[in-house]
Amino acid sequence: MSNRPATLGQLRESGWESLPVKEEVRRNAAERIRSGEPLVERILGYEDTVLPQLENALLAGHDIIFLGERGQAKTRMIRALTGLLDEWMPIIAGSEINDDPYAPVSKHARDLVREHGDDTPIEWVHRDTRFGEKLATPDTSVADLIGEVDPIKVAEGRYLADEMTLHFGLVPRTNRGIFSINELPDLAERIQVGLLNVLEERDVQVRGYKIRLPLDVMLVASANPEDYTNRGRIITPLKDRFGAQIRTHYPLDVDTELAVINQEATPLNAPGLRVQVPDFMDEIVATLSQLARSSPHINQRSGVSVRLSIANRETLVANAARRALRAGEPDVVPRVSDLSALASSTAGKLEIETLEEGRDEQVVDRLLKAAVLTVFKERCPMSQFGEVVAAFDEGTVVHAGDDIASNDYVDTLSHMQALKGPVAALAGSETPAAIASATEFVLEGLHLSKRLNKEASGTRATYRGR
Secondary structure (H helix, E strand, O other), rough: OOOOOOOOHHHHHHHOOOHHHHHHHHHHHHHHHHHOOOOOOOOOOOOOOOHHHHHHHHHHOOEEEEEEEOOOOOHHHHHHHHHOOOOEEEOOOOOOOOEEEEOOOOOOOHHHHHHHHHHHHHHEEEEEHEEEEEOOOOOOOHHHHEEOOHHHHOOOOOOOOOHHHHEEOOOHHOOOOEEEEHHHHHHOOHHHHHHHHHOOOEEEEOOOOOOEEEEEEEEEEEOOOHHHHHOOOOOOOHHOOEEEEEEOOOOOOOHHHHHHHHHHHOOOOOOOOOOOOOHHHHHHHHHHHHOOOOOEEEEOOOOHHHHHHHHHHHHHEEEEEEEHHHHOOEEEEEOHHHHHHHHHHHHHHOEOHHHHHHOHHHHHHHHHHHHHHHHHHHOOOOOHHHHHHHHOOOOOOOEOOOOOOOOHHHHHHHHHHHHHHHHHHOOOOOOOOHHHHHHHHHHHHHHHHOOEEEEEEEOOOEEEOO
16 A cells, blocks of 8 residues: 555546546446456356346446345345445545545545645545445434434534534445445335435435535345335335346256355365265255245245255255264265255245145155155156166065165165166265265155155155065
8 A cells, every 4th residue: 555645646646536436336347247257256047137137237327226035145246246346445534434535525524635735645445345234124213324413522512513523324434335225125214215315316414414415325225025015115216216126036947056055055074074965965955945936835925045955955964974973984975864854954944835834844845855856857767777676576675764874775785786777877986875875865766756665764764665
């Protein structure tokens, strides 16, 4: 920072130009689009739907509201917009509202420039500090957002008419930056009125003062569609002032869901354990969420967040690790018998329809079975299991579950040659743990395809011919 201008005069000599925040964002967004860089990082599945609309809104210089159910990366996209600001920006030293050195608006900054002229000291603020955020809660006040009289300053002897007694709210403090309001409908309607001037006239008025502070703010908000009628609504004049309303969505296919899981799930790192998650187990987790989003037994107005997939993946690996630790095995490979552990990570993230109340466990169990069957049908042609089914029809019995050691599954395969090929193709590894996982998947898939009978008790199961 030592080579940056330190006074107003040096800033003028450097040739620095002041741009409105939306013009600054437009310029930097245009550069990213031109170079083929992503507008926002770590956002998957929106390349052909949401991001083009976001690009249009930024190039048009619009204030934006993201409309979508929970867990659709609305907040992440909003926070990522700070990357479209210039890295450093000059302000009048000591300014609470990021006063533009060329056009100061606060009394502190105006008095400083009037007194020191070109010797007025300049500070540089990083783009991360030019972002303000407020979760709209029912107790949010106009003072929080816009400002209020500071009783401490009045107690110090200042007159109420003195502009220096103002305590600026979050919006003025984000002057020349991006301000975000999450869950906008939760903001009381009388408080929403306080934002009308910010969006249209681009100024704020603090009660009791005959001043109007011109602000340069880009306003971005998020909302859940159901909030318009459930917890609250966005008043019509405020909706009208947003230039762009962008509808977000959940991953449209299993591949995108998998990409999100792999990006977001926290890896399990434990000394002495090697974690390997077979592709088919990951697909079961992703397919479970996809099926839940189309299930008539799930309240779709509430949505099925991507957080469900992430939490389920982490729980699946954790249960496999717990099993491996108890068995003294070094390899952690999730099995179908580990899927029962997903009840705890699924229950709180799905809202069951009223007609299904009290049957939460059954609904989740049906979804899990449907996910396993869907993945099995996609990965395993039934024609390759003729000899396997015949062996079971001749009296073969196989025990499975979390109390069965991985080596026991290897012994099972040594007595069932017909099962070796399909299991080897799925396992992707010759470790006993990987073979155990693939074996359970095949057995469960054959059962759900009505080729085998299954007797289950907890996480233990016995497969036999029909």
